[in-house]
Amino acid sequence: MVDDRCRAPGQPLQAACAMEYMSCLRYLKPSVYKDGDLILGGFFPFYISEIQSVHKGSFLIRPIQEVVNNWFTWKNYQYVLAFYFAIEEINKSPHLLPNITLGYVFYDAFPSDRRTLENALFLLSGGNHLLPNYNCQTYKQPVAIIAGNMPTFSAQVGTLLELYKSPQVISFLIQVTYGLFDPILSDKDQFPSVYQMATKDSSLTHGIICLLLHFGWTWVALYVSDDMQGEQFLQDVKAKMIEKGICVAFTEKLPPTKGVFFPRDLILRTRIRVSSANIPYFFHGSLLFSNQKRKIPGFKQFLRTVNPSQYPEDFYFSKLWAHFFLCALAGSLCGKIGDCPPNSSLEFLQSYLDIMTVSDSSYFIYHAVHVVAQVLYKILLQKIEMRSPGDTDQLILPWQLHPFLRKSQLTNSIEYNMILDENRNMIQYDIHNLVRFSNNSWLLVKVGDFVYRNTHDHDLVIHEEVVNWPVKFKETPKSVCSQSCVPGFQKIPQEGRPVCCFICVSCPESDISNQTDAKQCTQCPAQEYSNIERTHCLPKRVTFLAFEDALGTTISCMALCFFVLTAVVLGVFVKHRDTPIVKANNQALSFILLISLLPCFLCSLLFIGHPNTATCVFQQLTFGLVFTVAVSTILAKTITVILAFKARKPGRTMRCLLVSRVSNSIISICSLIQMIICGIWLGTSPPFVDIDSHSESRNIIIVCNKGSVTAFYCVLGYLGFLALGSFTVAFLARNLPDAFNEAKFLTFSMLVFCSVWVTFVPVYHSTKGKFMVAVEVFSILASSAGLLGCIFAPKCYIILLRPDKNSWKVLKNRRGFK
Structure with missing residues (x-):
């Protein structure tokens, strides 16, 4: 490109032209x-700086000097x-x-x-x-x-x-x-x-955070320039990292770049390094955010055709031309070096300058x-x-x-x-991967895009398959302080350590976590339960104490068997109603007791099956009333025994009471009191159908809610009061000398009755779900069976197996008649 006056083909510049060339390159003006x-x-x-450290003089006096x-x-x-x-x-x-x-x-x-x-x-x-x-x-x-x-x-x-x-x-x-x-x-x-x-690069901060989250890098190191801009960037990115649960392992301040200039698109604005102790910090494999390449219409054509002759006052342009083409155009400062061919253009400069890219x-x-x-x-x-008018001044x-x-x-x-304000935002960045080749050449490879619209609307696309990571990584690097908690676990922070350092704890029963690194487990709705892995909520099965269940079938059979047995006993007593053992201790009271025991056994069936409003009301009222009749009948029978013994002594008072059958009125009075209590219960807070979703983790139990718990325990307490009174009176009359004296059997029956219901209270409150119903039913059956067995079994034994003892002659001998 230089004529023969300055250089022969294949030879260096001749001395005169070389001096002029160097003089041209050294030409300098302030503007x-x-x-x-x-x-x-x-x-x-137009200049960049390279700082070199040179050892000068004594190490103790001046160890290093910067050049x-x-x-x-x-x-x-x-x-x-x-x-x-x-x-x-x-x-x-x-x-x-x-x-x-x-x-x-x-x-x-x-x-x-x-x-x-x-x-x-x-x-x-x-x-x-x-x-x-x-x-x-x-x-x-x-x-x-x-x-x-x-x-x-x-x-x-x-x-x-x-x-x-x-x-x-x-x-x-x-x-x-x-x-x-x-x-x-x-x-x-x-x-x-x-x-x-x-x-303002607020969008860049969002891009960095999105990139970290994309790769799961929650434990990172930050390198920023040691100046105001670096400090501002550090504050912004740290604040955003805290929001997203990303932790900074350490922060390093780099020397400020004041006075050192680089083209903006070549500055590595974002370099991300995983915090691994055995990985040096180098550039190969780094990721770079850069604005998408701009376009200026017509500018590339301008670059292809522009030359120093169009700007003779610009000595920099002449120096550029002389430096790269070793020639100069006519009229330029280096015009004596040699003429340039007509096709010389900036388009043909070395590729590393990339002067055609905006x-x-x-x-x-x-x-x-x-x-x-x-x-x-x-x-x-x-x-x-x-x-x-007339003013032509246009001075600005x-x-x-x-x-x-x-x-x-x-x-x-x-x-x-x-x-021109501080609220402008760029909307799109290219993400490049900086790759170094074996010949020490570098290349920026586009590996993704980040599109920013606003704080809540942005998209990140990364093509991981084309990313070249540092040589020591065989796959995408991992950078976490603690391994992620899989679904079914929750993160528990470690005291005194960053939030990224945590332990994983399994979710408790009825709670789940269906995402990785859940901060806390979520409780399943009342109608659902958690699976074994604690990752999903499954619908609970609706259940109740059904007749089809083994427990329900057993209880039903027991109730029916006792009902039939009671009916048989009642039939035996009716058939042998004229015998002494039946007439003893008030025949009518025995029939009342047997008849009251029949609904006692049958009321247990009200507790089995799908509850509804009617069964919920009747099961409690029936239980309370029929047991009151039964217990008050036992109390009346006990009083009858006492009156019968007292009537043998001189005096007409006891005989009048015995004849007037005052003891029978006890049943009516006691039952009336219980009916009043039940009436108050129904009027204030009656039982109703309810669901129990907490007693069993996998089942929803349909139960009868007692409404007023106070009223329920008032019914139970009153029944207990009658039972305790009957037990006391029977215990005092147990040794009275009388033929067919059943006071001992009444005492034992009430002892069984009281023992059952005293045991019922703690057992009832220690069970859950339908087993609570089963406990109550078993208590009803056990106490009823206790009354039936303790009072009527001995009499049935004599009636059916020892009829010889069931005669008036034996009765007179026992009473001492000749």
């Missing part, structure tokens, strides 16, 4: 300027080209800023604080000399500055420009930044003239120019509307841009809408 009606300023980074080497990065020259393209597009537009030409001036943003501020002072002072507080330049002052690839640079330049408000310099210079969003720069009290084109910063620079141009257009329209001062920049919604030539 590039092109005049116009209005001037836009810019600061663009900074600056390297020119031509990739960043795309910023200038985007700046040019936007200005030319505006100057050619008949609708935006008509009859006004935009000019420009831009400076290199050096990777050092001193050089950065030095160029800013060049901008303010003019010329090639630094004269603070004086403006010696002959060209126009810019109305706005496009600057700030790095937040630290924006802060430095913004602070400096805010200081100069004297007459020598137009006050309140506008700075529109194109670098990463920095929350510090959004503080209008500190930086009132700084406007950021980049968005970077984020170039995209924002392009739009920043359009934003300023639209604001200038609105200001000019306002001036035209307000100016008086930088401070006049503020109201429009703060309030206006601006649209550029490609319908890109933006509002």
Whole structure:
């Protein structure tokens, strides 16, 4: 590409041309300027820094000295080209800023604080000399500055420009930044003239959290830059991690990148490392969030055709051309090196520069120019509307841009809408995998997308099959403090450790957890129970003490058998009603007792089968009333024995009581009292049908709720009171000398009766479900059978097996008659 005067084919540059080439590359001016009606300023980074540690002198005195080497990065020259393209597009537009030409001036943003501020002072002072507080330049002052690839640079330049408000310099210079969003720069009290084109990366925080949750990484390390932006990011991401149950194993602050510039799309903004002690931190296998590649209509065609001859004032463009093509175009600073072929183009630069791909910063620079141009257009329209006839002044001062920049919604030539406030959000990111090859080359491989709409609406797609993890991982890395709790278990935090460190405990009975890492188990509804694995709730089976059950069948058979046996005894007594043993101790009371025992046995059947309102009411009332009749009959029989013995002694009082059958009235009085108690029970809180879903874990039991428990125990207590009274009277009369004296049998029967019901109370309350009903039924049958057996079995024995003893002659002998 260089003619024969400078280099023979296959030979290096000749000495004269080589010297001129090196002289061209060393050519340096503080700025590039092109005049116009209005001037836009810019600061663009063309250098990156490499910091090397060098041992110098004695280790005890000065062990390490840092040496900074600056390297020119031509990739960043795309910023200038985007700046040019936007200005030319505006100057050619008949609708935006008509009859006004935009000019420009831009400076290199050096990777050092001193050089950065030095160029800013060049901008303010003019010329090639630094004269603070004086403006010696002959060209126009810019109305706005496009600057700030790095937040630290924006802060430095913004602070400096805010200081100069004297007459020598137009006050309140506008700075529109194109670098990463920095929350510090959004503080209008500190930086009132700084406007950021980049968005606030709240969406990026959500993306990182979604990525961690996707891979199940809940135990991670965070590396952030040791500056305000890194601190802000750390606070945001930690707050979000706490919400999602992600823990930070440790946090490492990296040296700040102040003064070191990289293209925005090459910065590894998010590097995630699993916390494994034997894994070094390296870049291979890292994951990177980056905004989707921007598109500027017509910009690629512009890059293919642009060359230094179109911008003779730009010595950087000439240096780029000479550096890569070893030639120069006519009229450029390096024009003597050699002529370039007509097809030379930026499109043919080395692939690692990737200058044809629009970077984020170039995209924002392009739009920043359009934003300023639209604001200038609105200001000019306002001036035209307000100016008086003959006034042709169209001078625009930088401070006049503020109201429009703060309030206006601006649209550029490609319908890109933006509002310059802190609430803007990017909606889509590409997720790349950084891969290193054996030849030490690197490649960014797209492995997914993250689409952000709002806080509650975002999507993450990861193609795990194409992700290259660090070499020590054979599969997707795991990063947890504790292994996940499978369904059926719940997490129990460990005291003094982060929430990600926990133990897994099985859910208790009737509780479930149907998801991994459940914070607590969920109780099944009352109508359901948990399966053995404690992962699902199953419907409970409806049950009750049915006739078909073995227990129900047994109880039914027992009740019927005792009923038949009682009926047989009653028949025997009716048949032998004229015998002495039947007539002894009041024949009528024996019949009443036998008849009352019949419903006592039958009432147990009311407790079996599907409960309904009628059976629930009748089972308790029948139980209470028939047992009251039975027990009060025994009390009357006992009193009859006592009166019969007393009647043998002189005196008519006892004989009158015995003849008048006062003892029979006891049954009526005692039964009446019980009926009153039952009436009160029915009137206040009667029994009703209820379901018991707690007694048995897998069954819902249909039971009769007693309604008023107090009334139930009043019925039972009154019955116990009668039984205790009967037992006492019978016990006192057990040894009275009388023929066929049944006081001993009455005493024993009441002892059995009281023992059954005293045992009933604790056993009843210690059982659950239908077994409570069974206990009550067994108590009814046992106490009734006790009365039947203890009182009537001895008499039936004499009647049926020893009829010789059932005669009046034997009766007279026992009483002592001759």
